[in-house]
Amino acid sequence: MKDELLDAHRMGKLMLFVGAGVSANLGLPTWNALIAHIAEELGYDPKIFATYGTPLALAEFYKKQKGGLGPLRSWMDREWHKPTTNISMSDIHRLITQGNFSRIYTTNYDRWLEYAHDAFGVKYHKVASVADLASVIDGRRQIIKFHGDFDADDSIVLDETSYFQRLNFDTPLDIKLRNDVLGSSVLFIGYSLNDLNIRLLFYRLTEMWGRSTLASARPRSYIFTNRPNPVAQEILSHWGIQMIVSEEDDPEKALTEFLQELVT
Structure with a gap:
């Protein structure tokens, strides 16, 4: 060093x-897991949805469809902070x-x-x-x-x-x-x-x-x-x-x- x-x-x-x-x-969940969750919430097949744009663009699409990131942020908060993690x-x-x-x-x-x-x-x-x-x-x-x-x-x-x-x-x-x-x-x-x-x-x-x-x-x-x-x-x-x-x-x-x- x-x-x-x-x-x-x-x-x-x-x-x-x-x-x-x-x-x-x-x-913690990966970006792929996050995009798959977005797809499922919006009613898309995760593999097909992932080909529609960059992760940032797909998150932007979710925000427009849902009127905000609130539900996604809540899911991320739960998934990123599992009580089993020590x-x-x-x-x-x-x-x-x-x-x-x-x-x-x-x-x-x-x-x-x-x-x-x-x-x-x-x-x-x-x-x-x-x-x-x-x-x-x-x-x-x-x-x-x-x-x-x-x-x-x-x-x-x-x-x-x-x-x-x-x-x-x-x-x-x-x-x-x-x-x-x-x-x-x-x-x-x-x-x-x-x-x-x-x-x-x-x-x-x-x-x-x-x-x-x-x-x-x-x-x-x-x-x-x-x-x-x-x-x-x-x-x-x-x-x-x-x-x-x-x-x-x-x-x-x-x-x-x-x-x-x-x-x-």
Whole structure:
């Protein structure tokens, strides 16, 4: 592991960005399961429905047909938070709570990061809206729900319209991200290198630094993966993001071992 990454973590200068891969280790439903549920609710054959558009477009269609995402959000909330899931048994979530991260950004809607902090006795402040920003307590870890939260339907970035609005990067949470990222390195975990949304975020981060008078002093950022990808590695390096690749094939074991080395 790079000394710069270890130093940034030790000094509290490392922000964590948590993606769907972290929640997937808990056995949460996949995008395919979500689209199949949408199809069944709307009376379509799931296999045929899946060919009608991207997941974002299909969610947009559901929203238009149902007049909102409320019923779908309620189903997701139930399916994503099964009472049989014991978050205290997740080594990945335990290690995240133990890390020296003043801010944890996540594009996940679920509450498992919050539940993990509750289970392991780590105080935090959840930020999902402007109102949340007004009540942040100095010195307490922040969990920023960058793509929304199940507690508020209108905050969730799931359909095509909300996704396109998210890409504008001009909301209060985006302004907060710009401020936060200028003083810290960023570590991305649980993301696919082929995820267009996260690649756009990488680009936006580079843009943010490029407009800063401190561009030459930009801290290095990192993405952890257990899948070598020389194309992504070359492109991301130009954006100031270094890939850390594990030789472990199992993604859950790879991330667990990486976090163990980072935080202990």
